[in-house]
Amino acid sequence: MVVLAKGELEQIALPAVHKTAPPLADVPEVDLAVAGRGSEGRAAAARAVAAACEEHGFFKVTGHGVPAELLARVENAAAAFFALSQRDKEAAMSAATPGSPFGYATPGSPFGYASKRIGNNGDLGWVEYLLLGVTAATGGPLSVPEGVVPSASLCSFRDLLNEYTEVVRRMTCQVLELMAEGLGMDDRDAFTRLVLHKESDSMLRVNHYPPRPELKLLQQHGGGGRVTGFGEHTDPQIxxxxxxxxxxxxxxxLRDGAWVSVPPDHTSFFVNVGDALQVLTNGRFRSVRHRVMVNSARPRVSVIFFGGPPPRETLAPLPQLVGEGGRSRYREFTWREYKASAYRTKLAANRLCHFETTS
Structure with missing residues (x-):
């Protein structure tokens, strides 16, 4: 497989952590199929979602109904894109290319193809990725600009990602409804309407972590460490x-700061609580700190849908979750304000500390 430009990568000192992997995580599991089996099944699923969000801010979703055939096609198409030469990938998706084939890349935009550098604050990782905007009308990545004629293969990839995003966003809204119900909220659409809003700031990210076969050999001889693919962070969105x-x-x-490894499961989805949801729930749900380490033998490909609120949306703890006479742990701020603050910080920074109340 053709991956990142080796000469350029080897000039960059990537962050490493401990030599040995942490223990396996006991990941909470929520079966969405159970939620469709009458009121008792739905109540049980809602309780399970709330418990997982309170304890870990993270859980696995099974019974999601997303066709396995669609998942396989997306995985294969992503692998084919990242197998292109570095020049072809950059030509196809570079933000400096007017009329990018997917339509996300404009001068100064964060969207498009990139490798190694994560954000603008010096964070590095052994990763290449596509960061794509999502339109509210279709739920999929932005359409091709008028007058631009992309290649057939890129059109096919774009259409496939559109299909995937529409299906996954519907499933995401099911999960958000269960979160609201698990919190005992009267309005079960309180979170969903933010993601479905016509100006919702949602994104799709496709990550590729090339393997590092030499790591295993180094570790066998007592040297080297594990290489960071994507450094530790919390997700800003909902x-x-x-x-x-x-x-x-x-x-x-985990809550005590110990790291655990998530067993891979290509048939399921994994859900992260984001910073915005931590604020909306007044800290009852906690955004999970996570990272990705590089596998020595196999490439890792992941696709993440980020459900975000509209830029002008005011974020603050919901009154029902603060309670009469209760303390709001966060001040009011807009999503645009928070996003601007977050993107000025290093990846591992505690972004929410700037928005906490002091009394």
Whole structure:
């Protein structure tokens, strides 16, 4: 497989962590099929979702109804895109290319293809990725600009990602409804309407972590460490819904700060509580700190849907979750304000600390 430009990558000192992988996580599981089996099944699923969000901010979704054939096609298409030469990938998706084939890349835009550099604050990782905007009308990545004629293969990839995003966003809204019900809220659409809003700031990210076969040899001889693919962080949005191939690498931090490794499961989805949801729930749900480590032998491909609120949406703890006479742990701010603040920080920073109340 043709991956990142080796000469350029080897000039960059990527962050490494401990030599040995952490223990396997006991990941909470929520079966969405159970939620469709009458009121008792739905109530049980809602309780399970709320418990997982309170304890870990992270859980696995099964019984989601997303066709396995669609998941396989997306995985294969993503692998084919990342197997292109570095020049072809950059030509296809570079933000410097007017009329990018997918339509997301404009001068100064964060969307498009990139590798190694994560954000604008010096964070590095052994990763290449596509970061794509999602339109409210279709639920899929932005359409091709008028007058632009992309290649047939890129059109096919775009259409496939549109199909995938529409299906996954519907499933995401099911999960958000269960979250609201699990919190005992009267309005079960309180979170969903933000993601479905016509100006919702949602995104799709496709990550590719090339393997590093030399790591295993180095470790066998007592040298080297594990290489960071994507450094530790929390997600700023309301919710993140991830699906990956059958390659390990994802790790999450527990409440006590200990790291655990998430067993790969290419048939399921993994849900992260984001910073915005932590604020809306007044800290009852906690955004999960997570990272991705590089596998020594196999490439890892993951696709993440980030459900975000509209830029002008005011975020603050919902009154029902604060309670009469209760303390709001966060001040009011807009999503645009928070996003601007978050993107000025390093990946591992505690972004929410700037928005906490002091009394």
């Amino acid at each position: 919710i993140s819904v991830l699906r990956s191939n059958a390659t390990s690498g994802l790790e999450i931090a």
